[in-house]
Every structure is written in C-alpha cells, then in structure tokens.
Amino acid sequence: MTTLDLAFTALADPTRRRIVARLTRGEARVTDLAQPFAMSLNAVSKHLKLLERAGLVQRRRVGREHFLRLRPAPLRAVQQWASRYERFWNQRLDALGKFLSSPPEKGVDQ
Amino acid sequence: MTTLDLAFTALADPTRRRIVARLTRGEARVTDLAQPFAMSLNAVSKHLKLLERAGLVQRRRVGREHFLRLRPAPLRAVQQWASRYERFWNQRLDALGKFLSSPPEKGVDQ
DNA sequence: CATATATTCAACTTATAGGTTGAATATATG
DNA sequence: CATATATTCAACCTATAAGTTGAATATATG
Numbered sequence: 001m002t003t004l005d006l007a008f009t010a011l012a013d014p015t016r017r018r019i020v021a022r023l024t025r026g027e028a029r030v031t032d033l034a035q036p037f038a039m040s041l042n043a044v045s046k047h048l049k050l051l052e053r054a055g056l057v058q059r060r061r062v063g064r065e066h067f068l069r070l071r072p073a074p075l076r077a078v079q080q081w082a083s084r085y086e087r088f089w090n091q092r093l094d095a096l097g098k099f100l101s102s103p104p105e106k107g108v109d110q
Numbered sequence: 111m112t113t114l115d116l117a118f119t120a121l122a123d124p125t126r127r128r129i130v131a132r133l134t135r136g137e138a139r140v141t142d143l144a145q146p147f148a149m150s151l152n153a154v155s156k157h158l159k160l161l162e163r164a165g166l167v168q169r170r171r172v173g174r175e176h177f178l179r180l181r182p183a184p185l186r187a188v189q190q191w192a193s194r195y196e197r198f199w200n201q202r203l204d205a206l207g208k209f210l211s212s213p214p215e216k217g218v219d220q
Numbered sequence: 221c222a223t224a225t226a227t228t229c230a231a232c233t234t235a236t237a238g239g240t241t242g243a244a245t246a247t248a249t250g
Numbered sequence: 251c252a253t254a255t256a257t258t259c260a261a262c263c264t265a266t267a268a269g270t271t272g273a274a275t276a277t278a279t280g
Contacts, residue, residue, distance in 0.1 A: 002124065004121075004124075004127070005122060005123070005124060008118050008119075008121045008122035009118075009122040009267090011114075011118045012115060012118035012119040012122055012267095013115070013267085013268085014112065014114075014115060015268090017114070017191075020195075024195070024198065029226080029227095030226070030227060030228095031225090031226065031227085039268090039269070039270090040269075040270065040271085041226085041227075041228095042227090042228080042229095042269085042270075042271085043268070043269055043270080045227070045228065046267085046268070046269080047268085049228095050267085061227095063226085063276085063277055063278075064225070064226045064227070064275095064276060064277040064278070065225095065226060065227085065277090066226080066227065066228095070195075070198060072195050072198035072199040073199065075192050075195045075198070075199065076192075076195075076196075076199040078188065078192045079189055079192035079193055079195075079196070081127075082185050082186075082188045082189035082192065083189055085130075085134070085180075085182050085185045085186075085189075086186075086189070088134065088180060088182035088185070089182040089183065089185065089186040119237090122237095123237085123238080125238090139256080139257095140256070140257060140258095141255090141256065141257085149238090149239070149240090150239075150240065150241085151256085151257075151258095152239085152240075152241085152257090152258080152259095153238070153239055153240080155257070155258065156237085156238070156239080157238085159258095160237085173246085173247055173248075173256090174245095174246060174247040174248070174255070174256045174257070175247090175255095175256060175257085176256080176257065176258095
C-alpha cells in the first residue's frame with residue numbers, strides 16, 4: 001500500500017480524524033486519547049495502530065506510557081493530491097470550453 | 111456516514127483515484143473507464159458505485175451507455191479538511207513554542 | 221513483594237471492501 | 251426478430267476494518 005492509500009484509509013474513520021484533531025493540542029497518551037470516546041481502550045489502541053501505519057502519528061514510550069504525536073507529512077500529501085483538482089471546483093460553467101481544450105493529464109496519481 | 115467518511119473511503123483505493131484522475135479529461139463511459147485496468151468490468155462498476163456514493167462522480171444515462179463525470183465538491187472538502195493542518199507541516203522546530211502557546215482547537219472535524 | 225496502572229496481544233464477531241463468475245436487463249443494429 | 255453491446259444484479263470468496271472481552275506484559279507504587 002502506498003502512502004496515499006494508507007493515509008486515506010486512516011482518515012476515513014471519524015474517530016481517527018478526531019484523534020488527529022486532538023493531537024494538534026500536543027502529545028497525548030493512549031488513555032488520554034481514548035477518554036472522549038464511548039468505546040473500549042482496545043478499540044482506540046487499534047485506531048492508533050492504523051494512524052501509526054499511515055505515518056500520521058509517532059509513538060514515544062516513557063515507562064509504561066505511550067505518548068503519541070502528530071506527524072503531518074501524510075496530511076500534506078493528501079492536501080496536495082486533492083489540490084490538483086482545485087481548478088475543477090473553481091471553474092465557472094462559462095470556463096468549460098477552456099477546460100475541455102486544455103492538454104490531457106499525464107501521470108496523475110501513483 | 112458523513113461526506114468526509116465517504117470521500118476518504120472512496121479515495122483510499124488507487125483504482126478509484128486513477129478513475130478520478132481520468133475523469134479530469136472529461137466524461138467517460140463505464141467501459142472506457144474500465145479499459146486501463148486488469149480487472150473485470152464488474153469490479154470497475156463497483157468502484158464507480160463507491161465514487162457515486164461519495165458524490166465524486168455523477169452518472170448520466172444515454173440509452174444503454176452510462177456517462178460518468180467528476181463532481182469536485184468532495185475533493186474540495188478533503189482539501190479543506192487537510193488544509194487545517196497546514197501550519198503543522200510548515201512550522202519550523204523553533205516555532206514549536208508558539209504552537210504550544212496557541213489556544214486549543216474548538217469543534218474540529220464533524 | 222503485592223497491587224494498581226498503562227498498554228498490547230489474542231481470539232472472536234460482524235460488516236464491508238474488492239474481486240470473481242454467471243445471469244439478467246436494456247438498448248442498438250443487421 | 252435475432253443478435254450484439256453496455257451495464258447491472260446476484261451469489262460467492264477472501265481480506266480487513268471495527269468493535270468486543272479476557273489475558274498477558276511491563277512499569278509504578280504502597
């Protein structure tokens with residue numbers, strides 16, 4: 001799986017997006033991250049594994065505690081991938097002709 | 111499932127991202143979209159259903175042919191969601207203090 | 221040392237993604 | 251009308267996500 005596959009997969013779940021949002025306030029432990037959710041600690045632990053696999057969080061062990069912090073690179077990759085399509089949501093209907101006559105895309109994605 | 115859930119889920123698969131890329135060149139039929147892939151037409155038909163469910167493509171039936179075209183709104187939603195984290199990939203290490211002293215996020219995601 | 225805390229591991233369930241093959245449906249065309 | 255084409259539907263398989271519960275592991279603490 002590519003970086004984008006893993007990042008999109010990880011971000012497809014609202015719990016994981018909330019965890020990402022939470023980590024903008026700084027490092028947190030597994031228990032801290034689990035606290036707002038009505039699910040088991042184990043479930044959150046699994047979510048963290050998917051975020052880790054995608055490179056969205058990094059883990060730092062201190063004794064028995066695991067501190068997670070945000071790693072923004074995959075978020076940037078996602079944002080940049082989506083930005084390619086910016087002209088499609090910016091274009092007016094009267095700009096359609098210009099779009100249709102533009103040269104075809106090459107090597108998009110992968 | 112929310113718009114973002116559906117969009118991230120749809121974009122997590124490389125086949126579907128290639129289909130999205132292909133549709134920047136304009137409308138295409140199911141058979142046209144399937145042509146580059148080493149999988150059955152049925153498999154591509156299923157991928158299109160997920161893209162449709164996410165609002166990423168729209169279908170227009172003309173006789174027996176189904177023409178698909180790109181609907182960029184969910185891509186914009188994804189780009190805007192990821193853009194919230196822009197300061198995290200822009201920030202230098204020496205700006206860490208500023209980040210830590212900034213007010214906490216409110217109502218992020220959903 | 222005994223116990224509490226933080227976290228993961230293992231096993232299990234259910235739902236869904238991603239693919240297949242074969243049949244059905246709808247529309248063109250000779 | 252008979253046949254070819256475009257697409258979906260249905261049934262099936264396998265892998266994995268998303269959750270659970272219970273046990274194991276590692277580290278603190280009285």
